[in-house]
Amino acid sequence: MTERPPESLYEWIGGEETIRKMVEAFYPIVQQNPQIGPLFPEDIEPVQDKQFLFLTQFFGGPPLYSNAYGHPMMRARHLPFPITKERADAWLGCMKQALEQIGMEDKKKKMILERLSAPAYHFINRDGS
Ligand code: HEM
Secondary structure, X not given: OOOOOOXXXXXXXXXXXHHHHHHHHHHHHHHHOOOOHHXXXXXXXXXXXXXXXXXXXXXXXXXXXXXXXXXXXHHHHHOOXXXXXXXXXXXXXXXXXXXXXXXXXXXXXXXXXXXXXXXXXXXXXXXXX
């Protein structure tokens, strides 16, 4: 007997509730991170909300970010911030910690991090650390 394959990564990992938990765990970890914390505003809630909308769409859920803000152009939106290879690694490290904190199953955690690695490294826009 075979199960029907999941529609999207979004559904497979648990949809809205899981993505909400992810971003709520992620930003406090980011804020504590010496490499990337200082890039973020103290009032993190607006960023957290945008990330919820964006990840929903990025993982194959409804296009909440585009509905609210238009074309994501995420690399362009990150250009004002100096993103180095080290900072991309730090961002992914914070996400890994967040996923562990919320008890994400190993194979799902791996898949999520794999999917996020592509944009993270694509957003690198400066040399050095
Ligand atoms: C590679 C390392 C990354 C760094 C250092 C970084 C840093 C930042 C910073 C500083 C902001 C702006 C915060 C503000 O509004 O002042 C931001 C916004 C954002 N980031 Fe990243 N980011 C990274 C990777 C990613 C990745 C991989 C994604 C998603 C796949 C992502 C999604 C977003 C979103 C959705 C926003 C809000 C954009 C908006 O203003 O509409 N970021 N990021």
